Amino acid sequence: MGDTPIRFDEMFAADDNVRPAYEGYSDWYDEQDPKWLRRKHGEAENSFRKTGITFNVYGEDEAEERLIPFDMVPRIIGAAEWRKLTRGIEQRVSALNSFMYDLYHRQEIIRAGRVPERLFRNNAAWLQQMVGFTPPGGVYTHIVGIDLVRTGPNDWFVLEDNARTPSGVSYMLENRETMMAMFPELFSDVQVEPVSNYPRSLAKSLAACAPAACNGKPNVAVLTPGIYNSAYFEHAFLADQMGAELVEGSDLRVVDGRVQMRTTRGFQPVDVIYRRIDDEFLDPLTFNPDSMLGVPGIMDVYRSGGVTIANAPGTGVCDDKAVYSYMPEIVEFYTGEKPLLPNVQTWRCADDDSLAHVLDNLEELVVKEVHGSGGYGMLIGPTSSKKEIAEFRKKLQKSPSNYIAQPTLALSTTPIFTRKGLAPRHVDLRPYVLVSPDGVTITPGGLTRVALKEGSLVVNSSQGGGTKDTWVLAE
Amino acid sequence: MLGRTANGIFWMFRYLERAENTARLLDAGLRMALTRDNTKAEDEWRSVIKTSGQQAAFETKYDTYEGSNVWNFILRDKENSANILSTFELVRTNARMVRSSISSEVWEAINESWMNLKDQMKRPVAQGNLGKVVHDVRQAGMQVHGAMSGSMLRDAGFHFGRAGTFLERGDSVARILDIKYYLLLPSPSYVGSSLDTGQWDNVLRSVSGDRAYRWLNAGQIDARGIVEFLVLDDRFPRSLAYCHSALRENLAALARIHHQEGQCDTLMREADKDMNELTIEAVFENGLHEFLRGFINRNSSFAAAIADDYRFIA
Numbered sequence: 001m002g003d004t005p006i007r008f009d010e011m012f013a014a015d016d017n018v019r020p021a022y023e024g025y026s027d028w029y030d031e032q033d034p035k036w037l038r039r040k041h042g043e044a045e046n047s048f049r050k051t052g053i054t055f056n057v058y059g060e061d062e063a064e065e066r067l068i069p070f071d072m073v074p075r076i077i078g079a080a081e082w083r084k085l086t087r088g089i090e091q092r093v094s095a096l097n098s099f100m101y102d103l104y105h106r107q108e109i110i111r112a113g114r115v116p117e118r119l120f121r122n123n124a125a126w127l128q129q130m131v132g133f134t135p136p137g138g139v140y141t142h143i144v145g146i147d148l149v150r151t152g153p154n155d156w157f158v159l160e161d162n163a164r165t166p167s168g169v170s171y172m173l174e175n176r177e178t179m180m181a182m183f184p185e186l187f188s189d190v191q192v193e194p195v196s197n198y199p200r201s202l203a204k205s206l207a208a209c210a211p212a213a214c215n216g217k218p219n220v221a222v223l224t225p226g227i228y229n230s231a232y233f234e235h236a237f238l239a240d241q242m243g244a245e246l247v248e249g250s251d252l253r254v255v256d257g258r259v260q261m262r263t264t265r266g267f268q269p270v271d272v273i274y275r276r277i278d279d280e281f282l283d284p285l286t287f288n289p290d291s292m293l294g295v296p297g298i299m300d301v302y303r304s305g306g307v308t309i310a311n312a313p314g315t316g317v318c319d320d321k322a323v324y325s326y327m328p329e330i331v332e333f334y335t336g337e338k339p340l341l342p343n344v345q346t347w348r349c350a351d352d353d354s355l356a357h358v359l360d361n362l363e364e365l366v367v368k369e370v371h372g373s374g375g376y377g378m379l380i381g382p383t384s385s386k387k388e389i390a391e392f393r394k395k396l397q398k399s400p401s402n403y404i405a406q407p408t409l410a411l412s413t414t415p416i417f418t419r420k421g422l423a424p425r426h427v428d429l430r431p432y433v434l435v436s437p438d439g440v441t442i443t444p445g446g447l448t449r450v451a452l453k454e455g456s457l458v459v460n461s462s463q464g465g466g467t468k469d470t471w472v473l474a475e
Numbered sequence: 476m477l478g479r480t481a482n483g484i485f486w487m488f489r490y491l492e493r494a495e496n497t498a499r500l501l502d503a504g505l506r507m508a509l510t511r512d513n514t515k516a517e518d519e520w521r522s523v524i525k526t527s528g529q530q531a532a533f534e535t536k537y538d539t540y541e542g543s544n545v546w547n548f549i550l551r552d553k554e555n556s557a558n559i560l561s562t563f564e565l566v567r568t569n570a571r572m573v574r575s576s577i578s579s580e581v582w583e584a585i586n587e588s589w590m591n592l593k594d595q596m597k598r599p600v601a602q603g604n605l606g607k608v609v610h611d612v613r614q615a616g617m618q619v620h621g622a623m624s625g626s627m628l629r630d631a632g633f634h635f636g637r638a639g640t641f642l643e644r645g646d647s648v649a650r651i652l653d654i655k656y657y658l659l660l661p662s663p664s665y666v667g668s669s670l671d672t673g674q675w676d677n678v679l680r681s682v683s684g685d686r687a688y689r690w691l692n693a694g695q696i697d698a699r700g701i702v703e704f705l706v707l708d709d710r711f712p713r714s715l716a717y718c719h720s721a722l723r724e725n726l727a728a729l730a731r732i733h734h735q736e737g738q739c740d741t742l743m744r745e746a747d748k749d750m751n752e753l754t755i756e757a758v759f760e761n762g763l764h765e766f767l768r769g770f771i772n773r774n775s776s777f778a779a780a781i782a783d784d785y786r787f788i789a
Contacts, residue, residue, distance in 0.1 A: 050590075051583065051586075052574075052586045227571045227572050237574075239575040251479050262478045264477075266786065
């Protein structure tokens with residue numbers, strides 16, 4: 001093993017002093033009986049099971065519903081720190097939206113030579129059908145989940161821009177509900193910014209993007225692939241919280257130039273569709289002809305101003321890790337400012353020099369597929385065996401442009417509750433950002449994912465990660 | 476409300492009622508079997524299987540009607556697609572599908588019951604645990620109905636759920652009565668005779684009507700009285716007359732909400748006329764079996780008409 005990087009713990013400083021953001025919590029924690037806390041720990045899981053906050057796991061024997069483990073120690077962010085983060089997020093999300101517009105219109109950023117043309121030429125998420133079309137309100141990325149990681153007191157980095165269909169927001173909301181039900185007194189001791197406005201903001205923000213054809217109050221619907229989808233709980237939850245219909249493709253049909261849903265009274269137009277299915281399944285007439293999940297003809301209605309689709313088709317372009325690697329240039333090009341939130345250093349394996357560097361240092365790097373997500377298909381050098389690295393090397397050499405590489409970051413830790421008391425674990429943070437013609441709204445908080453295994457850096461729920469309630473302290 | 480959602484709520488409550496009724500049947504059978512010698516107990520279990528409509532499936536698997544085989548077959552056997560656990564799973568699957576149209580109280584009542592039942596039926600159920608399982612299935616129904624009554628908006632969803640409940644309940648009671656009647660009264664001349672009162676008690680028990688009936692009839696048990704009670708007494712919430720008028724009210728509410736009547740409302744007017752004119756004498760004169768088959772067939776027509784009127788399916 002190489003040197004163990006110094007990790008930054010968000011609760012305890014090196015001298016074991018509690019950092020300011022955690023002081024209120026720490027005072028409360030020290031007063032609690034450990035036995036009582038252990039009992040509460042068990043209660044939390046039970047309450048999640050009862051409410052059915054589960055996700056489905058594919059490829060298991062029975063399509064099993066599992067819980068994402070919840071840790072009851074909150075992840076706490078101070079008010080000033082949060083203010084700084086939000087400025088960076090807002091800047092980045094505005095740039096993403098401008099980038100999408102530009103990419104599907106004049107492509108000035110490419111003409112200016114700031115990013116290479118292959119960024120969209122090689123991009124599987126690129127949609128020719130979106131060229132020259134402006135979505136209602138000019139919004140492409142209605143809902144964004146920016147993944148942030150931290151390595152030091154003032155060192156936050158963007159790890160991913162999830163501009164397609166970021167999930168997990170229901171955990172942000174339910175984690176808070178659970179914490180408030182379990183430890184009500186804690187919330188009178190410590191002033192925490194509420195997250196419960198999110199569904200209302202989402203509904204408002206979607207309604208603000210109603211299409212030209214909408215007259216009167218916009219009808220919003222959440223489009224889900226159905227109950228067997230891994231995030232179905234969240235789809236139902238958001239529809240319920242927004243007071244919107246939860247629809248499947250089979251409920252929708254194009255009638256009289258509008259997308260309409262089959263109600264007990266007959267067909268009724270839908271104005272805004274918050275879709276939780278991928279582009280390729282949206283419209284069997286335009287994309288994947290075998291899709292049973294989508295609505296035949298919806299793209300024509302979309303392009304003629306009959307319906308709003310959120311996020312806009314084709315926004316997946318931004319989730320590409322090659323695009324990510326150009327985000328500093330993208331931010332600067334559209335905002336005229338230096339990025340407030342830096343990227344993690346990234347080597348594009350498409351470049352020969354970078355590839356050589358990556359191949360020489362595989363043991364120390366994290367290598368990711370350009371189109372991959374969810375922690376699959378990646379190599380974490382420091383924790384991989386020689387054999388795994390050798391196998392990965394072959395894949396990388398075969399198609400270098402499919403990969404990017406990053407240094408293995410010493411992600412910050414926050415404590416989790418264990419039988420032996422508090423123990424540090426690595427975390428990341430996904431704040432949820434809403435974009436409407438009226439501006440950008442960032443909910444104070446987000447989803448903190450935590451690697452429950454000691455020393456592990458993989459926070460994905462599909463691979464043993466858990467979640468925490470995320471607190472932003474009130475000013 | 477989406478047609479698919481209406482369909483989901485309607486069937487969620489049908490399955491819930493079905494699970495509950497099957498559990499009642501099992502409960503009544505267990506009680507009878509316990510008080511009999513072995514051969515008679517087998518007869519009793521056969522009758523339970525027959526009444527639940529699972530005879531053919533059961534006999535392809537077993538030669539004899541041994542108690543633990545019977546109740547496990549009805550409760551949890553995967554070879555019996557109508558087993559109680561699978562039926563309850565359908566309740567939950569439908570509830571998940573319509574999750575955003577039912578209150579969280581209703582959802583949690585279903586989800587918690589499901590977790591509990593699944594756990595209790597993980598392995599074959601021993602006799603000592605049967606009473607508890609059966610009780611919990613019935614309890615689940617009570618909890619869901621209670622949650623529904625106390626927390627759900629009286630909009631279309633509520634009435635689709637209610638319509639499903641009473642359609643299924645009427646259907647189930649008619650089937651129990653039909654099969655028991657054949658079993659109990661080998662020929663019409665038996666009507667009015669005092670046959671095995673234990674058997675009749677069993678019929679009443681399987682629809683939770685024993686106490687109410689005794690109360691109303693001062694302990695007298697006779698076939699005609701019981702049939703009259705289960706068919707015509709609209710004070711008893713599981714009688715055919717009660718199920719009929721509850722269905723009528725809910726269909727009327729749906730028509731009101733939708734500002735229009737459909738085929739199911741036309742059908743209801745005919746059914747209502749027949750039900751109002753019905754007497755126990757006429758039922759026996761024309762044949763109870765014929766009457767019950769007619770009732771069951773009309774129920775199927777209702778289900779089809781409701782599905783069509785309210786666009787359950789694309």
